[in-house]
Amino acid sequence: xxxxxxxxxxxxxxxxxxxxxxxxxxxxxxxxxxxxxxxxxxxxxxxxxxxxxxxxxxxxxxxxxxxxxxxxxxxxxxxxxxxxxxxxxxxxxxxxxxxxxxxxxxxxxxxxxxxxxxxxxxxxxxxxxxxxxxxxxxxxxxxxxxxxxxxxxxxxxxxxxxxxxxxxxxxxxxxxxxxxxxxxxxxxxxxxxxxxxxxxxxxxxxxxxxxxxxxxxxxxxxxxxxxxxxxxxxxxxxxxxxxxxxxxxxxxxxxxxxxxxxxxxxxxxxxxxxxxxxxxxxxxxxxxxxxxxxxxxxxxxxxxxxxxxxxxxxxxxxxxxxxxxxxxxxxxxxxxxxx
Ligand code: AHR
Numbered sequence: 001x002x003x004x005x006x007x008x009x010x011x012x013x014x015x016x017x018x019x020x021x022x023x024x025x026x027x028x029x030x031x032x033x034x035x036x037x038x039x040x041x042x043x044x045x046x047x048x049x050x051x052x053x054x055x056x057x058x059x060x061x062x063x064x065x066x067x068x069x070x071x072x073x074x075x076x077x078x079x080x081x082x083x084x085x086x087x088x089x090x091x092x093x094x095x096x097x098x099x100x101x102x103x104x105x106x107x108x109x110x111x112x113x114x115x116x117x118x119x120x121x122x123x124x125x126x127x128x129x130x131x132x133x134x135x136x137x138x139x140x141x142x143x144x145x146x147x148x149x150x151x152x153x154x155x156x157x158x159x160x161x162x163x164x165x166x167x168x169x170x171x172x173x174x175x176x177x178x179x180x181x182x183x184x185x186x187x188x189x190x191x192x193x194x195x196x197x198x199x200x201x202x203x204x205x206x207x208x209x210x211x212x213x214x215x216x217x218x219x220x221x222x223x224x225x226x227x228x229x230x231x232x233x234x235x236x237x238x239x240x241x242x243x244x245x246x247x248x249x250x251x252x253x254x255x256x257x258x259x260x261x262x263x264x265x266x267x268x269x270x271x272x273x274x275x276x277x278x279x280x281x282x283x284x285x286x287x288x289x290x291x292x293x294x295x296x297x298x299x300x301x302x303x304x305x306x307x308x309x310x311x312x313x314x315x316x317x318x319x320x321x322x323x324x325x326x327x328x329x330x331x332x333x334x335x336x337x338x339x
Contacts, residue, residue: 154195
């Protein structure tokens with residue numbers, strides 16, 4: 001992994017201002033060499049713009065991608081962490097274009113606002129692979145997308161809740177729900193919110209009291225849950241659009257003197273199924289977690305190798321996913337899980 005932002009900027013400046021519009025390969029190579037960034041022609045250069053490090057899921061995703069694109073595997077990886085800011089991602093993609101990387105991998109923090117920079121990548125002839133989250137652009141602006149069916153995950157959570165309420169004899173009861181939403185406008189937020197809402201529409205006795213943004217972080221999840229508990233005394237269910245927000249919600253619920261999980265008075269449903277969520281399930285703090293598979297690295301590598309061989313790839317590729325709850329043999333299941 002190479003993270004040399006200062007040098008990259010120096011190289012970018014040299015490239016922008018040193019070539020009077022038309023870029024010449026020799027001068028570019030010299031500029032990059034001066035900045036210590038000469039291209040290894042034997043390796044495929046891949047620029048990765050990651051969202052940030054907001055959650056356990058994200059860190060597992062970063063590890064998976066970084067370990068797939070190593071020099072031993074034939075790749076030169078340039079990794080940029082956008083710290084949850086779209087402007088940083090746009091800057092990173094522009095730097096990748098200046099460096100003439102062979103491929104760009106982009107996990108767009110939100111779905112909108114990508115047309116201009118993806119058009120620039122297309123004009124430069126650099127294939128862009130979208131990963132995890134989607135961008136709302138013309139489909140000829142990216143080569144393919146791989147990620148999760150977030151809407152299906154939200155539906156699964158809704159169906160799980162319906163079954164659980166029925167098994168507890170609460171099918172006809174008035175059920176009060178709140179949601180901790182992920183980053184507004186991100187595919188994971190949009191899909192999970194809509195998926196759960198589609199099941200809610202089938203249950204007239206379910207009421208969504210409030211939905212608040214928790215930005216996919218534990219700290220924000222806790223803060224938002226504190227406010228929700230102050231405003232609503234009668235919460236039955238909390239939908240947390242990722243595990244980290246669920247961990248924050250559990251802390252807030254306990255601090256308020258309330259209980260949660262299968263034996264508590266508030267049901268907690270979550271998404272991701274990271275290792276710490278297994279701990280929370282085993283501790284009886286949350287009821288179920290709906291898997292979001294972060295292991296994109298090997299599939300991304302396969303896609304780039306296929307493209308490098310001049311072969312086509314499927315435009316849309318979904319990850320395989322399931323869910324976990326406290327009725328399962330979680331100790332046994334977690335042994336085989338790598339995140
Ligand atoms: O886009 C995937 C989501 O982003 C994961 O659910 C969440 O943990 C992450 O931050």
